[in-house]
Amino acid sequence: MLGLLFALYIYFSIHLKTKLLNIKTNLMEAGYRNLFDEEIGQMVHQGCSSTDWNLIKVSTDFIPDNIQNCKFSGHIRLNSFTGYVNLVGGITFKTGIYNAWLHNCEVGKNALIHNVRSYIANYKIEEGVVIHNITTMAVDGESAFGNGVQVEAINEGGGRDIPIYDYLSAHVAYIMSLYRHRPKLVTALKKMVFDYADFVKSNQGVIGAGSKILNCNTVLNVKTGAATTIDGTKKLKNGTINSNFEAPVTIGEGVIMENFIVSSGSIITDATLVSNCFIGQGCFLDKHYSAVNSLFFANCQGFHGEACSIFAGPYTVTHHKSTLLEPK
Template sequence: MNTYRSLTKEEIGRLEAQACTAADWNEVQVAERFTTAHVHHARFSGKIRLGVFEGEFQLAGGVRKHAGLSYVVLHNVTVGDNCLIENVKNYIANYDIGESTFIENVDIILVDKKSRFGNGVEVSVLNETGGREVVIHDHLSAHQAYIMALYRHRPLLIERMKAVIEGYAEEHASERGTIGNHVTIVNAGYIKNVRIGDCCEIEGAGRLKNGSINSNAADPVHIGYGVVCDDFIVSSGAHIEDGTMITRCFVGQACRMGHNYSASDSLFFSNCQEENGEACAIFAGPFTVTHHKSTLLIAGMFSFMNAGSGSNQSNHMYKLGPIHQGALERGAKTTSDSYVLWPARIGAFSLVMGRHVNHPDTSNLPFSYLIEDKNTTYLVPGVNLRSVGTIRDAQKWPKRDLRKDPMKLDQINYNLLSPYTIQKMMKGREILKELERVSGETSETYAYQSAKIKNSALNKGIRFYETAIHKFLGNSVIKRLENIRFRSDEEIRQRLVPDTSIGKGEWVDVSGLIAPKSEIERVMSEIETGTLCTVKQMHERFAEMHACYYTYEWTWAYEKMLDFYHLEADKVTARDIVAIVRQWQESVVWLDRMVYEDAQKEFSLTSMTGFGADGSKTEQQLDFEQVRGVFESNPFVTAVLEHIKVKTALGNELIDRLKGLLNENEA
């Protein structure tokens, strides 16, 4: 921390000889070791504090520049040690600049009034006309935003959340801006009322107005050429490049935005990738991805979603304005040229193909295909469970989490099968069986809401869901009983009893966080009563919930296991567990075989079309193999086969541990 002193007469004389001026030299203070050697063509007004200029910057191409000030106008500015500020076209006003910061060829950087730096901005998400506004702030998580946007039927909750955020915004308001340590700002235009964190790089940005860039040394932010941001907050690790334009937006940790992407009144949470297209009033939960110029996302809620080229939605069905909204639950995908007329709700891990105008709600039929044929929506339930793409997605998301900041704002659960999706499959299974019962087993098609389900698809859907339920419950049982050698059925029963009662009942996906609804309700009640009264406390409660996921999951799975397999808690035996494990093995192997067969299609003769330049079928196949490899040695394929071996062995290991409790025939 520098201690400051006034300039000496000799120093003032040297500065004036170096074309420096000041409205009042008495207002200029400098660090103890300050020297005038590297300060020239500078104009000072208001209260000025200058550090020492002893360091050097090495630029790309090997150019070296010494720290100092040249051709700048500073008004009410503190400059930290070893900064270089030069060629400021207009001026810098009302800023505290950290150490070793490099500012060159900028137009203007100023704070013109008491500012909240983007904190407290209301984003009209989901409904462009208002009513679901989310108030953004530096530490906004997807889970806070989800509650604020969707739980409008609890006005006290919304009022209290807004009050907490208002308090945070006011606490961090100031008439002075900050530019952190080791920041680079070059060739930038208009920067007004923006707070800039450590190690941020801003290159060629056109306009940045009323916002916070929460960069830090662990995970710097990069803002590139032609970027325009108004009323915004950008989180650590984000990269916003190449003419991106955002207005009233929150950009989460490790997001990537570029290639002239434009967005207004939208929220983008961790690891979103947005390029080329357009967004309006969307809630983009973690890993929402769109890459195509022709894609418009509007008034929708998404997460773990990939939008195909030309994907579009309409939120303007009637004549009262853009008031309709929709949701694609986690893992949903849209194919090229897909269209959904809001309102609609698409189930988790579903694929949308074609145009759908009859407002489908398939939330209780996850892992489905929605296919349009002659303006009719056909639903194929559960079929996405066998898709190689679905499994590949589930594997890639954790690997693509680019967040390096130790402070993770979003609590992300990557599990494909969880109480959230399994409860929906259980409901879906009941729905399909009831459709079959009411309409008859021989019906060619079944009507479900605004969609049609073919007979064969219905029967396969029931099997897909049952197989996934067996797989999930078996996974949970094996995990619960691992590494323990039991001497009696009673010991098994004791081990099966959950560690907590939390987890029973319905589960929800709160934009990436999978949790018991009871716990989300508890958080909301604590906010309403004032028990949770700070942004930090809310974050800690969500983090705690996420950390306890597997404990809560077993509570739910135990209850469902007893119900699904028609068991009684005080009568469970080793024989029952072995039966569950064997059913689990069958389910795992069957699903993996289906995925294996789906992957094999990628190596069919049809897939080789376009390979081999002007050659024979043999050359075509050789070209394909050089580019795509051989099916048997494909890493994903070998991983599937290995998964079958590992899971089979895992089940056998538990059965072996229980053999002593089985009679001779069962063993």
């Protein structure tokens, strides 16, 4: 019964999202135009260049005043930039694009992109996003953004691996890892997860509306939901941050994460290291915590110590460097 319900959920989710995507794409095509010659001239005067100006499409209300010292390559979509953003320290900044190289990007209304040391490639940047003082943000080839990554939880030597995906629950993970006496069930569940991972694969990442990406080094093959804050991270690679306005996610200073999925309402900060992990809703990893091949479900907390191949059910808490957690 669980497997059937899961299969129906995945099936209808995929088909509904496909229809909505097609509708949204058609609407987007209708709302864009080519740059006028006067606009190209103004942008060149403001220090901008493009490998092909014909590949840049803009919204009907676009004004080029706030596009300065930028390089564009590939297919570009720009919206209007007429608002203001308040930065830390009470600084007010006009929205727009300043000192950046964009390749195959779409930038939403009233976003701010400022001081990109290298480039941004293959991203849809939604409305109200702030990207300030970063090095590189790119999607390289097709990516499932952490979906389908095999996490070797419970047994460090493998054999109970669990493929993670955006909607992983403790119940489904428990069945996939500990019901090895039901091989057909486990195989069917894993196939559904891999089918979902194939569905979400894309060569374009998304930065959700209202997100802030500040003072970061490398963001590679990462997708974020709305209201995500990424501030001072060292490296994020191959992952999804499922943030939303009701339960935003914060990724803080010194964090390095690779092959991950972070659920809504979680906070990961203070030089935490994460590799091959699923982090559930409302989790808090802090104070130099380190996690490898582990699953953390709702409301877990980890401080100071480390986790290796841990299956941490809801409300698991560790606050000591010497803690050894063993699955029972």
